[in-house]
Amino acid sequence: xxxxxxxxxxxxxxxxxxxxxxxxxxxxxxxxxxxxxxxxxxxxxxxxxxxxxxxxxxxxxxxxxxxxxxxxxxxxxxxxxxxxxxxxxxxxxxxxxxxxxxxxxxxxxxxxxxxxxxxxxxxxxxxxxxxxxxxxxxxxxxxxxxxxxxxxxxxxxxxxxxxxxxxxxxxxxxxxxxxxxxxxxxxxxxxxxxxxxxxxxxxxxxxxxxxxxxxxxxxxxxxxxxxxxxxxxxxxxxxxxxxxxxxxxxxxxxxxxxxxxxxxxxxxxxxxxxxxxxxxxxxxxxxxxxxxxxxxxxxxxxxxxxxxxxxxxxxxxxxxxxxxxxxxxxxxxxxxxxxxxxxxxxxxxxxxxxxxxxxxxxxxxxxxxxxxxxxxxxxxxxxxxxxxxxxxxxxxxxxxxxxxxxxxxxxxxxxxxxxxxxxxxxxxxxxxxxxxxxxxxxxxxxxxxxxxxxxxxxxxxxxxxxxxxxxxxxxxxxxxxxxxxxx
Numbered sequence: 449x450x451x452x453x454x455x456x457x458x459x460x461x462x463x464x465x466x467x468x469x470x471x472x473x474x475x476x477x478x479x480x481x482x483x484x485x486x487x488x489x490x491x492x493x494x495x496x497x498x499x500x501x502x503x504x505x506x507x508x509x510x511x512x513x514x515x516x517x518x519x520x521x522x523x524x525x526x527x528x529x530x531x532x533x534x535x536x537x538x539x540x541x542x543x544x545x546x547x548x549x550x551x552x553x554x555x556x557x558x559x560x561x562x563x564x565x566x567x568x569x570x571x572x573x574x575x576x577x578x579x580x581x582x583x584x585x586x587x588x589x590x591x592x593x594x595x596x597x598x599x600x601x602x603x604x605x606x607x608x609x610x611x612x613x614x615x616x617x618x619x620x621x622x623x624x625x626x627x628x629x630x631x632x633x634x635x636x637x638x639x640x641x642x643x644x645x646x647x648x649x650x651x652x653x654x655x656x657x658x659x660x661x662x663x664x665x666x667x668x669x670x671x672x673x674x675x676x677x678x679x680x681x682x683x684x685x686x687x688x689x690x691x692x693x694x695x696x697x698x699x700x701x702x703x704x705x706x707x708x709x710x711x712x713x714x715x716x717x718x719x720x721x722x723x724x725x726x727x728x729x730x731x732x733x734x735x736x737x738x739x740x741x742x743x744x745x746x747x748x749x750x751x752x753x754x755x756x757x758x759x760x761x762x763x764x765x766x767x768x769x770x771x772x773x774x775x776x777x778x779x780x781x782x783x784x785x786x787x788x789x790x791x792x793x794x795x796x797x798x799x800x801x802x803x804x805x806x807x808x809x810x811x812x813x814x815x816x817x818x819x820x821x822x823x824x825x826x827x828x829x830x831x832x833x834x835x836x837x838x839x840x841x842x843x844x845x846x847x848x849x850x851x852x853x854x855x856x857x858x859x860x861x862x863x864x865x866x867x868x869x870x871x872x873x874x875x876x877x878x879x880x881x882x883x884x885x886x887x888x889x890x891x892x893x894x895x896x897x898x899x900x901x902x903x904x905x906x907x908x909x910x911x912x913x914x915x916x917x918x919x920x921x922x923x924x925x926x927x928x929x930x931x932x933x934x935x
Contacts (some may be wrong), residue, residue: 454518454584460626461577464570465489468555470684485548489574492546493581496604498528500585503600514585541674545611549574556617572619573626575608586694595691602687620670665735672728677850678721683842685729693738693790709838711764711805712736713827714817720893722817723777725843730775731815740811741773749783752797753860760793764800773811780827781816789801795830802832841904846891848879855895860923864903869926874898877929903926 465486497519501511515523539746552571559568566573576883584602612618619625671681695705710733714722725866727744734742747767752761768776778784778801782795805814818826820842827834846854854874858865866874881894890897905928910916 455582456576456578461489461574462486464552464566467566468552468570471555472655485551489548490519492625493577494521495535495537495541496578496581497585498599498603499541500582500597501528502532502538502677504838509639518581521523538600542600542607545608549608549788550611553612553615553617560902562706566625568617569619569625571617572624574772575612581607583694586690595687598691598694599687602690606683606686615656618868621749635829668728668732672725672732673680675721675724676853677846678725678843681725681841681843683719685725688839689732690735696736709809709836711837712761712838712841713823713840714815714843715810715820715823717819717845717889717891719893720810720843721892722843724778726775726777726815733775739765739775739813741771743774745771745774745906746779748775749794750780752778753784753793758821760796761800764804766796768801768804768808768812771812772808775815777811778814780818782818782822785826785829798833802836805836848875848882851878851882852891852893854892855899858896858899864924865922867923867925870924870929873926874928898929905930
C-alpha cells in the first residue's frame with residue numbers, strides 16, 4: 449500500500465499505536481509496556497522536533513510554526529525550551545531510543561506467525577514517520593537547513609535504523625508493506641511542507657524511467673551504508689547526502705538554497721576505503737542531479753605533473769576535462785606540494801586545479817586524499833587550497849574484527865568459503881597484525897592480498913587432486929593462508 453499523505457501516515461502510526469495498546473507479548477521483563485502509547489508517540493515526535501530545531505543552538509519562530517503545523521500542537525518558544533531542558537535535548541537525546549519505538553521493535557521481534565495488520569512492520573512504520581517528519585521539517589525551513597541540523601537528523605535516523613536492524617525488523621523496498629515516497633514532499637504557498645497526494649501523483653506520472661533511477665539511488669545508498677565499518681564516514685557522508693536531497697526538494701518547489709561547496713578532503717591510512725566511497729558517491733551525486741555523468745577519474749601526482757614548464761597545466765586541464773560531470777579523485781595529493789625546489793611543477797598543477805575548481809564548480813567535484821598529517825600540511829601549503837575544501841572526512845583504520853568481516857565478504861563475492869580452521873587462523877593473524885601495526889599496514893588492502901595469496905595456495909594444493917569436489921573448490925583451509933615455501 450502506498451502512503452502519500454502526511455496525515456494519512458500519521459493516522460497509520462496512530463493505528464499502530466492503538467494495536468500495540470491492545471496486545472501483549474511474552475518477553476519476560478520486557479513484557480511491560482508503556483502507558484498511553486498513542487499520546488506517548490506524539491510526545492516522542494515533539495522531542496525529535498525540538499532536537500532538530502535546536503541543532504544549531506537556536507529555536508526560531510519559523511521552526512516553531514513548522515512543528516505546530518505538522519504535529520497539530522501549538523507550542524511557543526518557552527514551552528519548547530522547557531521541554532528541551534527537562535528531557536535533556538539535545539544533550540544526550542541522540543543516544544536514546546524512543547520508548548514507544550523500542551516497544552514496537554520488541555513486539556515485532558517477538559511475533560512468530562503472520563497476523564494482520566502490520567505483521568512485524570509496526571516499528572518500521574513508526575520509524576518511517578521519523579524519517580518523513582524530519583525531511584518535512586528540513587524542507588520547510590525557508591532559511592535553508594544548516595549542516596548542524598542535517599547532521600542531527602542523519603545521526604538520529606541512523607541510530608534508530610541500527611536499533612531496528614539489531615532486532616531484525618528493518619525493512620526496505622518491496623519488502624515493506626507500506627510504501628512511503630519521500631520525494632512526494634510538497635511545499636505550500638506559505639512555504640510550509642505538505643506531504644501531499646498531489647506530489648505523489650505527479651511523481652507517478654513521470655514514468656518508470658525515474659522510478660528505476662530512484663531504485664538505483666537507493667541501491668547505491670544501501671551499498672554504501674552496508675560497507676564494513678566506517679561509522680564516522682557514513683554519518684558524515686549521509687549528512688551531506690541528506691542536505692543535497694532536501695535542497696533538491698526545495699529547489700523543485702521554488703525555494704532558495706544556500707550554495708554549498710562540494711569539494712572534499714578524504715584523510716586516512718591506505719586501504720580504508722577512500723577510493724571505494726568516492727566511486728559510490730559519484731553515482732549517488734548523479735542520481736541526485738548534482739553531477740551530470742557520475743563517473744570517477746582517479747589520478748595521482750604522476751598523472752598531473754610533467755617535466756617541462758607549461759606541460760603540467762595542459763595535463764591538468766586534460767584530466768579536468770575528462771572528469772567533467774563527475775568526481776576527480778586525487779590520491780596522495782600532498783605529493784603535489786612536497787617538493788618546492790626549482791624544476792618541480794607540482795605547484796603549477798595546484799594553481800591550475802584551483803582555477804578549474806572555481807570555473808567548473810557546478811559540474812565538477814574534486815576529492816583530495818592521503819595520510820591525515822600530510823593532508824593537513826598540503827592544505828596549509830597554499831592560501832587558496834583550504835578555502836576550496838569545506839568538507840573533511842576522516843577514515844579510521846579497520847579493527848581486526850572489521851578486517852575479518854571484509855575478508856568474509858571478499859570470499860563470498862568470489863565464491864569461496866573459509867573453513868572453521870581458516871577463519872580462526874585469519875582472525876588470529878589479523879588481530880596480531882593490527883596490534884603490531886607495522887609501517888606498511890594497509891587495512892583492507894592487506895586483507896585482499898592475504899586472500900589472493902590463499903587462493904593461489906589453494907590452487908597449488910588442489911592441482912594434485914584427481915577430481916576435486918565442489919566443496920574442495922569452494923573451501924579455503926588454514927594451510928592456504930601460509931606461504932608455500934620456495935623449493
